[in-house]
Every structure is written in C-alpha cells, then in structure tokens.
Amino acid sequence: MRLHGPQRVFVAAAACLAHLARPIEAQFPDSTPEHLNLTTIASPSDPTISISYKVPEGACKTAFDSQQQYTGWVSIPGDYPTNTFFWFIEGRDAKASSTLTVWLNGGPGSSSMFGLFNENGPCEVIENGTSRLTTAAREWGWDRASNMLFVDQPNQVGFSYDEATAGSLDLMTNRIAIPATTRPNSLPANVFLNGTFSSQNPLHTSNTTQTSATAIWHMLQGFLSTFPQYRPPAGNTLGVNLFAESYGGKYGPAFAEKWQKLNALQPNSTVTNSTTSIELKALGIVNGCVDDLIQGPYYPIMATKNSYGLAAINSVRAQMANASFYADGGCRDLITQCRSTVLVLDPTNSGTVPDVNQLCAKAYSTCNEDVILPYSDSGRSVYDIAALLPDSFPSSQYIDYLNTPNVQEAMGTRLNYTETNMAVYSAYVNTGDFEREAMVPKLANLLASGIRVGFMYGDRDYVCNWYGGEAVSLAVAESVPAYAPFAKAGYAPIIVNDTYIGGVVRQFGNLSFSRVYQAGHFVPAYQPNTAFEIFARIIYGTSVSTGAQINLSSYNTTGDSSASSAMDLPASPDPTCYIRNIAGSCNDQEQSAIINGKATFVNGALVTQSPTTSIPATTVVMTATTTAQLTGVFTATATPSNAATRGGVSKGDIGSVVAAACAAALLM
Numbered sequence: 001m002r003l004h005g006p007q008r009v010f011v012a013a014a015a016c017l018a019h020l021a022r023p024i025e026a027q028f029p030d031s032t033p034e035h036l037n038l039t040t041i042a043s044p045s046d047p048t049i050s051i052s053y054k055v056p057e058g059a060c061k062t063a064f065d066s067q068q069q070y071t072g073w074v075s076i077p078g079d080y081p082t083n084t085f086f087w088f089i090e091g092r093d094a095k096a097s098s099t100l101t102v103w104l105n106g107g108p109g110s111s112s113m114f115g116l117f118n119e120n121g122p123c124e125v126i127e128n129g130t131s132r133l134t135t136a137a138r139e140w141g142w143d144r145a146s147n148m149l150f151v152d153q154p155n156q157v158g159f160s161y162d163e164a165t166a167g168s169l170d171l172m173t174n175r176i177a178i179p180a181t182t183r184p185n186s187l188p189a190n191v192f193l194n195g196t197f198s199s200q201n202p203l204h205t206s207n208t209t210q211t212s213a214t215a216i217w218h219m220l221q222g223f224l225s226t227f228p229q230y231r232p233p234a235g236n237t238l239g240v241n242l243f244a245e246s247y248g249g250k251y252g253p254a255f256a257e258k259w260q261k262l263n264a265l266q267p268n269s270t271v272t273n274s275t276t277s278i279e280l281k282a283l284g285i286v287n288g289c290v291d292d293l294i295q296g297p298y299y300p301i302m303a304t305k306n307s308y309g310l311a312a313i314n315s316v317r318a319q320m321a322n323a324s325f326y327a328d329g330g331c332r333d334l335i336t337q338c339r340s341t342v343l344v345l346d347p348t349n350s351g352t353v354p355d356v357n358q359l360c361a362k363a364y365s366t367c368n369e370d371v372i373l374p375y376s377d378s379g380r381s382v383y384d385i386a387a388l389l390p391d392s393f394p395s396s397q398y399i400d401y402l403n404t405p406n407v408q409e410a411m412g413t414r415l416n417y418t419e420t421n422m423a424v425y426s427a428y429v430n431t432g433d434f435e436r437e438a439m440v441p442k443l444a445n446l447l448a449s450g451i452r453v454g455f456m457y458g459d460r461d462y463v464c465n466w467y468g469g470e471a472v473s474l475a476v477a478e479s480v481p482a483y484a485p486f487a488k489a490g491y492a493p494i495i496v497n498d499t500y501i502g503g504v505v506r507q508f509g510n511l512s513f514s515r516v517y518q519a520g521h522f523v524p525a526y527q528p529n530t531a532f533e534i535f536a537r538i539i540y541g542t543s544v545s546t547g548a549q550i551n552l553s554s555y556n557t558t559g560d561s562s563a564s565s566a567m568d569l570p571a572s573p574d575p576t577c578y579i580r581n582i583a584g585s586c587n588d589q590e591q592s593a594i595i596n597g598k599a600t601f602v603n604g605a606l607v608t609q610s611p612t613t614s615i616p617a618t619t620v621v622m623t624a625t626t627t628a629q630l631t632g633v634f635t636a637t638a639t640p641s642n643a644a645t646r647g648g649v650s651k652g653d654i655g656s657v658v659a660a661a662c663a664a665a666l667l668m
Ligand SMILES: *[C@@H]1O[C@H](CO)[C@@H](O)[C@H](O)[C@H]1NC(C)=O
Pocket: 026, 027, 028, 029, 030, 168, 169, 193, 194, 195, 196, 403, 404, 405, 408, 416, 417
C-alpha cells in the first residue's frame, strides 16, 4: 500500500463492550506472557523507562549464526503509552560490529521493517514450497559493514504501539476498523482479517518530526543503556550513524540536530548514569524529500527532462506545474508563510496551534496537487519512472511473513503487522509537518561540526528525485564557508567492483552526493551492491568513489561538472498482485477476481483468478542471492575501462497498464 488515495482510517468509539469477554481467536496473535516470553527490565538510565526484548530465534537468517539479534520494545511513559519497536542485528565481523547504524523508513507512518526485509536488512523473505515463506541471508545487507538497528517510529507505526487493540483489516483498502467486527457480505474471507493493532488514535502518536526526534532519543537511551556493548566506545572513529529514506529527509536532519543538542545539555559528553551521549558520526539520506522549497521546481523537470529521455507527461502540463510553484499564493509562497508563522506561533513544532497547522497543511496540499501530482497523468510509478502502474516492486510478501504465528512468536509481538499506519500519516498531514522546517541549516550545522553527510539518490525515482537532491546538497555546501570547494568538485565514478560503475559522486570532505544509476526510490532494493558500497564508504569515511582512505579535511572528487549522463529506460516490469498490497499491486481485473472470491494466492502472491484450477504442489525453494563472499567492503585500485553502467535488477516485459488516480504518494 504505497500508492493510493488518502485512506480514511475509521476509528469507532469503543462502544462494543459486549465483546469484551470473548475468548482469544485464532486470527489474533497469542499474547499470553508465556507465549511472548519477553524479558522486561527497567532501563539502567531511567527507571521509568522499561525495555522488553527477546532473541527472535529463526525469524531472520543472517550470514553467520553468531550474529546476535534482539527484537523488543522500549516503553516510555507520557500522556499515552509509547512502546517503540526495534530489531537489532549485529554486524558480520569485528569491524562491522564496532559501529551502529540506525535505519528509518519514511511515510510518514511507514515501518522500517520495509527496509529490513526489502532493502538493506541482513535477511530477505523467500518462498519455500507452496505454503511457506522463510528467510535467507541477503548478500549486500548493511550488517556487512555495521551493527544495524531498525526502529519503527513514530508511535503506532509497524510493530510500535500505544495499546494493543483488537480490530479488523480490510485488505482491499487497508482500512482498519476498531473494534473488530464481522465481515461485510461484500468481501470474501481472505481479504477481511481480524488482528491486533495499535489503537489508531491520532492523539497517541507524535504528529511532527520535532516531537518524534525527542521520543527516539529517549528510545535510544533505553536501548544503549540496556545493551551497552553495542554503544560504540567514546572517541571511536566509528560511532553511531543515522540513515533515513524518503520522508527520512526530514527525520534525519531534525533527529540528528536534536540528538546533538541533547548531548550538549549533558554535564559531560561521556557516559553519565542518567544519559548516554549519542556520538553521531554520519547522517545518510536516501532519496530524501528534505525541503520542497528547494526540491519543488525539480518535479516538472524530472517528469519531462530527465536523463532517461522520457517525457512522462506533456510539456504544457509540466510548465504549468513549474509556474504554479512560483505563482503568487502558490507552493513557494505558502511554504514561506508556513515557516515564518511556525517561528512566531509554534517554534517548538508542537503541532498544537490550529492556525499554524492549517496554513502549513494548506502549503503541503497545494504543493502536492499543483506541483507534484500532475505526473500522475503518466500512469507511471512515482517510485520508478520506468514502471507503469501497478508497480509491485519490491515484493509485499514480507507482510504475510510477519503475520505468521511462528514469526510473531519468535519476535514476541502481540501486534499484527501493517506496513503503513494511515492514522499517523494523517496526523502529520494535519500539522503540515511536510513544509514546516527548513532542513538545510540543520544539515549545515551538522556538517560544520564534523559529522559526515551523505546523500544517495536513485535516478529513476520521481517522488524525491535526484535533481532536487543534488540541489539540496549544493544548498548545504553553500551554507558552510569551508565547503565552498564542494560545488566545484567534479563528479567521479562510483566504482562498485572491477567491472561495474554504479553511478557518480561529488564529494568534498565530509559531504557527498551520489547519483545511483538504474535505481528507483528504494535504492538498496534496486541496486543492492552499489547502495551497500556507498553506505559503507560514508560510514567509514573513505572516498565514496573508490573506497580508498582519504584526508577528510581536503579530499575532493574530480570529473564532469554535471552528473546528468544519459541512460536507457528499461522496459516496465511485469507486476505481481499481492494480497497485502491489493490497491497498489493488482490491476482492475485482478481486483474484481479478488472481490468475487475467485482469486487464489500462494505465499501472498496471486496465482490464478479462476477458482477451479488447482495449484500444483511444489517443494521448490526459491533461491536467494548467492552468497559467495559475505564480508568486506570493496576498494577500487583502477577504474573499470569497459564498465557496464546498466544493470542490476532485470525488470522483464511490459506489464498491464492501469491508470491509477493517485491523490497522495507516501514518502516511504
Ligand atoms: C494476525 O496474525 C495472525 C497470526 O497470529 C493471523 O492469523 C491473522 O490473519 C493476522 N491478522 C492480520 C490482520 O494480519
């Protein structure tokens, strides 16, 4: 569910008291304490914070069995309960285990389990026979270079929750009804499921990036004090890194700045009993929507004048979109008004001042409708200009996997899994969080204080496209006097291995901007090897071009002044209709078959639309990525002479065209 209209989440008043005493039914995860088997302790740093965790035996296959994992919840008191879910996986070798990377997906409202299972986690979901999903180690999982901590935030996203609440999920729309209810006659049984969810109460989550930043700092305090062995030692050259994707273009800079401020408030920057300083070394932004004031004008450019030679919409439409950005009372004006009002009336971004919320929400809806969404004329995915809708990449099978009883038991979750919480998304839309803050000054401060800032953008993404990302990188450099050489540094090849160039990078000192060839929005899903090398080089402080050791005070790349070399547009891939992403992955005909109860799914993927066909049993195990060499980071000694600059994911033939009207594009 990544690309469809704003879905209303219906939250009925808790009136259905008659059902209170019902027995636990099979559709709800078994949440008896013996079954969950969680260890719960008070946080060593703060007795009001508790941490419940366990080792998720068998739930995520790692390259080496010795890699420690924990799943758990950090519970923080407040006006409402906050139970923030984390999944920790230790790195593959000693070097990798000396640094810790926090990964955040965006949304707002999307779960970081999407990243773990579909992008850069240590494992991926594979099919084992006709009715079983399992996992295999992912060759280019980022645990190859770092300990990884995947966090579901803000509260109520993914496995994070306020109160575990019974409800029913309609898979046609992904709406959750609270309380659980009987199935409407119009729906077949396989698309209307009971389960346990967060309450969906919009007041039980943070509704601005700033409020989330503080919540996640407390969460990290709880995690690092409970597992001090995973806190990189003070003064270590490798410390804590924060990598965030998409809407994470806002989370990343705001969280990093907040954590630096909270560190500075401590009497001493080493460990104290009450708080642990988070020594942030690197901030990575993957296809981030950082600031519409800067990125807005690049939407019409990406739609019509991209390096793939694709005019996705007609040029008049694109010119109108561009003009609307600059028009009086248009996107640009409204963002500026929103921000100046925030500074006066809601400087802490509490989201509690109605006038500010309304103005900023209007700025977002205007930018979205007038500047961003004209692209939907094209019938193409906002995440990949090569893909016609429906775009089912990457797979939604991991959602089925996370809703199986044995996996839930291994993790110790009392909740069912949903990829995106629309109540949280709406809460952010309603405060206009999208437009509230200028992030470039925050990025500039981080850079000026010696933190590495790395931008990584897949070049087939529309929704947070690389032209806008490049403009952000230049704006950051312009704000830090020492970074004047950045704009003059040329684009060098990103050498991924002896024969492959994965993109181009501009780097000066601690700042880099990478354009990744042939990648859509979720870069590690499209180009796993290239994304991994860029990640590793950013956190290790090496040349993003070659992986070589460099002097971070003076190093710069050399090469072309422009990154816009031309690429061939691959054919649109064949979509797969997934039961957990019906609106986003199934065409009209498939959706009718589902509604009429004629669709059969195997491992969450549609196999037939005719009820009479029997599915042949198979024991074939889908093989995962080959895993010859599972450790190490590549360092180039030469530039490939005959480099294949196209490649990676083979996308198959042209899929069926479905012009889906999209009213909102989630920034996952
Ligand atoms: C919740 O998980 C259970 C397994 O514990 C599963 O049977 C049920 O279908 C899931 N419900 C939803 C809405 O995913």
